[in-house]
Amino acid sequence: MSKKVEINIKPLTRVEGEGEVEIVVENGNVKKLQVEITEAPRFFEAFLIGRSYLEVPDFVARICGICPIPYMYSSSRAMEKILEIEIPKEIKDLRKILLFGEWISSHTLHVFLLHAPDFMKLNDVIELAKIKPEIVRKALKLKAFGNYIMEKIGGRSVHPVSCRIGGFYRVIRREELEEIKKECKDKQELAKELLEWILQLEIPKTKFDYEYLSLQDPEGEYPTIGGRIISNKGMNISEEEFENNIEEFQVPYSTSLRCRIKGRGTYITGPIARFNNNYKALRGEVRDILEAYGFKAPLVNTYQSIIARMAEIYHSTLEIERIINEYKEPEKPYIEGKVKAGWGCGASEAPRGILYHSYRINSEGYVEKARIIPPTTQNLAHIEQDILMQIPEIINKPIDEAQLMVEMIVRNYDPCISCSVHAIKVKIIKN
Amino acid sequence: MKIAIFKFASCSGCQLELLNLEEELLEIAGKVEIAYFVEASRKLMKGPYDISLVEGSVSTPEQLEELHKIREESKYLIAIGSCATAGGIQALRNWAQLEEYKKIVYLNPEWIKTLEKSTPLSEHVKVDFEIRGCPINRKQLLWVLSQIIVGREPFLPTHSLCIQCKIKGYTCVLVTRGEPCLGPVVMAGCGALCPSFQRPCYACYGPSDLPQTIKLAQQFTEKGLSKKDISLLFKKCESWTPKFKEVVEKYE
Numbered sequence: 001m002s003k004k005v006e007i008n009i010k011p012l013t014r015v016e017g018e019g020e021v022e023i024v025v026e027n028g029n030v031k032k033l034q035v036e037i038t039e040a041p042r043f044f045e046a047f048l049i050g051r052s053y054l055e056v057p058d059f060v061a062r063i064c065g066i067c068p069i070p071y072m073y074s075s076s077r078a079m080e081k082i083l084e085i086e087i088p089k090e091i092k093d094l095r096k097i098l099l100f101g102e103w104i105s106s107h108t109l110h111v112f113l114l115h116a117p118d119f120m121k122l123n124d125v126i127e128l129a130k131i132k133p134e135i136v137r138k139a140l141k142l143k144a145f146g147n148y149i150m151e152k153i154g155g156r157s158v159h160p161v162s163c164r165i166g167g168f169y170r171v172i173r174r175e176e177l178e179e180i181k182k183e184c185k186d187k188q189e190l191a192k193e194l195l196e197w198i199l200q201l202e203i204p205k206t207k208f209d210y211e212y213l214s215l216q217d218p219e220g221e222y223p224t225i226g227g228r229i230i231s232n233k234g235m236n237i238s239e240e241e242f243e244n245n246i247e248e249f250q251v252p253y254s255t256s257l258r259c260r261i262k263g264r265g266t267y268i269t270g271p272i273a274r275f276n277n278n279y280k281a282l283r284g285e286v287r288d289i290l291e292a293y294g295f296k297a298p299l300v301n302t303y304q305s306i307i308a309r310m311a312e313i314y315h316s317t318l319e320i321e322r323i324i325n326e327y328k329e330p331e332k333p334y335i336e337g338k339v340k341a342g343w344g345c346g347a348s349e350a351p352r353g354i355l356y357h358s359y360r361i362n363s364e365g366y367v368e369k370a371r372i373i374p375p376t377t378q379n380l381a382h383i384e385q386d387i388l389m390q391i392p393e394i395i396n397k398p399i400d401e402a403q404l405m406v407e408m409i410v411r412n413y414d415p416c417i418s419c420s421v422h423a424i425k426v427k428i429i430k431n
Numbered sequence: 432m433k434i435a436i437f438k439f440a441s442c443s444g445c446q447l448e449l450l451n452l453e454e455e456l457l458e459i460a461g462k463v464e465i466a467y468f469v470e471a472s473r474k475l476m477k478g479p480y481d482i483s484l485v486e487g488s489v490s491t492p493e494q495l496e497e498l499h500k501i502r503e504e505s506k507y508l509i510a511i512g513s514c515a516t517a518g519g520i521q522a523l524r525n526w527a528q529l530e531e532y533k534k535i536v537y538l539n540p541e542w543i544k545t546l547e548k549s550t551p552l553s554e555h556v557k558v559d560f561e562i563r564g565c566p567i568n569r570k571q572l573l574w575v576l577s578q579i580i581v582g583r584e585p586f587l588p589t590h591s592l593c594i595q596c597k598i599k600g601y602t603c604v605l606v607t608r609g610e611p612c613l614g615p616v617v618m619a620g621c622g623a624l625c626p627s628f629q630r631p632c633y634a635c636y637g638p639s640d641l642p643q644t645i646k647l648a649q650q651f652t653e654k655g656l657s658k659k660d661i662s663l664l665f666k667k668c669e670s671w672t673p674k675f676k677e678v679v680e681k682y683e
Contacts, residue, residue, distance in 0.1 A: 011469050012469075013469050013470070013471075013472060013473045013475065018438065018469075038493075039440070040439065040440035040487075040490045040491045040494060040545060041440075041490075041533075041536065041537075041543055041545060042440055042490075042520075042521040042549075043521060043524045043532045043533075043535075043536055044521075044536075045535055045536050046524065046527065046531075046532040046535040046536055047520075047521075047523035047524055047527065047532070049535070051663065052660075052663065055663070055667075058633065058667075059520065059667075062442050062444075062519075062520045062565065062668065063442060064442050064443070064444075065441075065442040065443045065444015065445065065446075065447045065448075065566060066442075066443060066444070066447055068442075068444070109447075109450065113450065113471060114470075114471075117473075123472055123473040123474040124471055124472035124473065124474060125471065125472075126457075126460055126465070126472070129457060136457075137454075140453045140454055140457075141453075143451075143453060144451075144453045147451055155624035155625075155627065155628060156566070156621070156624060157451065158444040158445075158447055158448060158451075158566035159444060159565060159566055159635070161624045161625050161628055161630065162628045164630075168628075169625075169628040169629055169630040170628050170629040170630075248538075249538070250537060250538045250539050250542065252539070252542045255543060257537070257538070407473070416443075
């Protein structure tokens with residue numbers, strides 16, 4: 001008798017955007033495994049053509065309401081290379097504070113509102129708040145802190161208005177940062193407590209052999225904006241070499257493109273990749289807690305990505321305070337460049353991983369070509385690969401548990417479907 | 432009272448503003464039932480719903496079908512954000528050839544199914560209330576929701592950003608700094624954020640009441656802006672609103 005297992009998850013919940021997963025297994029053979037993006041295409045790379053280079057950061061921010069800042073940074077970095085703008089340390093520092101604010105906000109959203117309920121077999125954060133009210137309250141405070149930083153320096157947390165090519169629209173005053181600093185100690189304490197709570201969750205320990213891709217900071221800090229692109233399997237390239245090493249491809253069931261390393265295969269980008277590739281650059285205070293609970297790099301599967309995210313939240317709260325202590329107000333809010341025709345690219349570490357942009361502009365500064373490769377686009381093919389590797393375990397479970405396991409694997413990546421289209425269905429049918 | 436949250440073509444930023452209400456959200460959740468919120472819960476309840484918040488523009492045949500279903504199932508339908516109220520930034524494709532656009536972005540354009548244009552909800556169904564902005568201001572969202580919950584008809588100010596900016600006492604970007612600020616024709620709601628960073632308003636909230644968009648465009652011409660630059664100023668997140676469209680078409 002033939003045994004057919006079909007898993008249909010539609011829509012995929014607790015992810016940012018619209019998607020579905022469809023799996024069909026017959027007699028142990030996978031007949032179909034599709035992570036489908038059903039989010040409507042928005043054509044950013046097309047309507048950017050003909051726009052002024054100065055407009056690009058505000059436009060691309062609209063690709064994602066959850067991670068607008070790296071969109072502004074990767075595009076600005078690409079343009080700054082064309083315009084030969086050197087970003088001074090003070091502006092780099094301000095950019096880092098703002099980015100760490102977004103990591104805190106985005107990661108807290110994912111870790112507590114979207115991801116942690118999976119490890120407790122709960123439907124959502126409302127249910128989590130019933131059994132762990134203190135944890136949720138602390139998490140919300142931390143999330144609000146991330147938003148507060150973005151509101152202070154950016155005007156608002158979704159689509160901030162202060163960032164521009166070359167820096168900021170006005171000088172951010174020391175006093176403004178001092179207000180953020182006042183909050184730091186309290187928030188570091190919260191982050192530390194929440195990290196300890198996460199480290200005590202029941203998280204699978206199965207080892208998988210994955211390739212992790214992340215940036216490496218030129219000054220040896222934890223990666224944020226620009227640098228070499230490195231992997232645990234020997235990749236070490238410049239941002240300029242990204243398009244030659246990573247290829248995009250399309251599948252008929254999805255409105256998002258997907259990526260693989262040319263001649264090698266799929267890979268993971270995101271907090272777990274940053275963590276595994278740059279562990280020593282994490283603040284010592286963070287590593288001490290991790291190691292006290294028996295964790296360190298490399299984390300061995302994507303369920304453990306929740307640890308990397310929480311470690312980055314704690315790291316961010318510590319780094320924000322350090323950078324504010326060292327901050328000197330820049331003389332000019334931004335550096336002006338010389339508009340000329342050219343091509344440039346830039347990468348930054350969005351909450352979900354490497355965000356790569358490249359642009360060609362003409363001699364008057366209008367865009368001729370735009371290319372945007374968000375982290376979720378890069379992870380999509382690997383999400384399918386990850387599910388495939390765990391199929392034997394999935395199909396031996398009762399249908400509702402099998403469905404949850406597939407959903408969990410997808411959520412491990414914190415996929416941002418809005419980004420990937422610039423969506424996930426899971427469908428499981430079992431006979 | 433059952434609340435549902437839906438999403439069409441958008442960046443998820445307006446739903447995020449709902450989540451960003453943090454502790455106030457938990458308070459609302461205690462007073463109402465969040466019945467359908469794909470981004471936040473695995474538990475999805477069927478309609479009818481008392482309030483439906485819809486983010487995103489209508490840009491695929493499936494979305495159009497779903498919108499009609501949402502309308503039938505909702506007592507109070509609220510469009511949230513520029514995409515749902517004006518077609519959003521992706522409405523920039525409405526001026527272009529769709530097939531050309533597909534070829535620019537996708538390797539296999541024939542696999543991509545979309546409607547000819549990206550449009551606001553109100554072009555297809557009756558919308559009971561609109562909260563503007565790219566993104567919406569969560570304080571406005573909280574205000575509107577609490578008005579409905581206590582049984583009052585919600586309202587929001589419709590005056591221009593200039594008024595908000597003057598109340599805050601910022602230096603005028605248009606007159607004093609001489610930069611092309613859209614504040615005179617844009618609806619208040621963000622808190623005059625751009626002027627607070629010494630940059631001109633770029634119209635995230637769309638047109639205010641009786642906006643003199645053509646007059647403002649003439650002012651920009653006198654200041655020496657080219658026709659192209661003027662059309663680009665009005666051709667952003669709110670470009671598909673009639674008063675902005677008028678300028679874009681006249682100056683393009």
